[in-house]
Amino acid sequence: MTRHRALTSLWLALAGAAFASCALAMPVRDDTAATLRLTAPAQRIVSLSPGATEMLFAAGAGDRIVATVAGADVPEAAKKIPRIGDANGLVFDRLIALKPDAVVVWKDLTNELVLDSLVNKLKLNVYFVNVRRLEDIPQSVRRLGVLAGSSATAESAAKTLEAQLARLPTRAAAAKSARRPVDVFFMFLDSPLYTVGSRSAMADAIARCGGRNLYDDIDFPMPIVEFKDLKKRNPELILMSAPPITAREWRERWAAFTDVKAVANRQLLGYPDQRLVRMGPSALDAVPELCKLIEGARR
Numbered sequence: 001m002t003r004h005r006a007l008t009s010l011w012l013a014l015a016g017a018a019f020a021s022c023a024l025a026m027p028v029r030d031d032t033a034a035t036l037r038l039t040a041p042a043q044r045i046v047s048l049s050p051g052a053t054e055m056l057f058a059a060g061a062g063d064r065i066v067a068t069v070a071g072a073d074v075p076e077a078a079k080k081i082p083r084i085g086d087a088n089g090l091v092f093d094r095l096i097a098l099k100p101d102a103v104v105v106w107k108d109l110t111n112e113l114v115l116d117s118l119v120n121k122l123k124l125n126v127y128f129v130n131v132r133r134l135e136d137i138p139q140s141v142r143r144l145g146v147l148a149g150s151s152a153t154a155e156s157a158a159k160t161l162e163a164q165l166a167r168l169p170t171r172a173a174a175a176k177s178a179r180r181p182v183d184v185f186f187m188f189l190d191s192p193l194y195t196v197g198s199r200s201a202m203a204d205a206i207a208r209c210g211g212r213n214l215y216d217d218i219d220f221p222m223p224i225v226e227f228k229d230l231k232k233r234n235p236e237l238i239l240m241s242a243p244p245i246t247a248r249e250w251r252e253r254w255a256a257f258t259d260v261k262a263v264a265n266r267q268l269l270g271y272p273d274q275r276l277v278r279m280g281p282s283a284l285d286a287v288p289e290l291c292k293l294i295e296g297a298r299r
Helices: 002-024 050-058 076-080 092-098 112-121 136-148 151-166 171-176 201-208 227-233 244-254 283-296
Strands: 026-029 035-038 045-047 065-067 102-106 126-129 182-187 211-213 237-240 268-270
Touching: 026 136, 045 050, 050 065, 050 076, 050 102, 050 126, 050 136, 050 151, 065 092, 102 112, 102 136, 112 126, 126 136, 136 151, 151 283, 171 201, 182 201, 182 227, 201 211, 201 283, 237 244, 237 283, 244 268
Parallel strands: 045 065, 045 102, 102 126, 182 211, 182 237, 237 268
Antiparallel strands: 026 035
């Protein structure tokens, strides 16, 4: 009997240890459905995207971000986080010294050499954010909450975002409208010409507002396009993602091309609002103003 009790106690101890081991191996799925196995929720997070940084704060994980990149300035508290470069060039020595539990990366917007270094050379826990439509944002916030162990806060934020989304125009309604969509060229940079492809929350917002993103046929978030091709596509509205002084310079360069509809009709508009460009939760707040600009181009 004594031996039986001893064996039972040993079995229970081994089972308890096995259960604890399983509990510690915490599977976390990112936006690409890839699985990270952590021993506990991430306490030290490096965020390599302004949009991902904003989403981490929304998910209740802002205090776990030990470093981020240039341009991550929303919310206000994000400005106090140390910078280690940007998505195209990192100070890897500083990144390694931080010993992050997870590195949050915006896959579509990060240099492939940087990705290769993070995943294959440094063997870090890389968590991919992947937002292609505005409706992806709430789910992305939820998943970041799982990563950081702040699911209750993340769930509350996601529900608020979903309620906000429900008040915005939908792509389906815009597609069914009898009104012809406005051809929109969204301009990030003039040399080379960077614009918006189909894999972008900006393209989604343009469609919701009754516009047609001029380069929706390119399956990439921010492609470079040729000026010659742009002229052929002949946009009715050009939105220039730049501060006022830069937008004025770009407008002056466009002035000679009066055969372009947007130029002829004076529909070259500065668009300094970075919320949609950043693709964090505040992107939803920027949609109504974008819709006004697109509607104004119809007149």
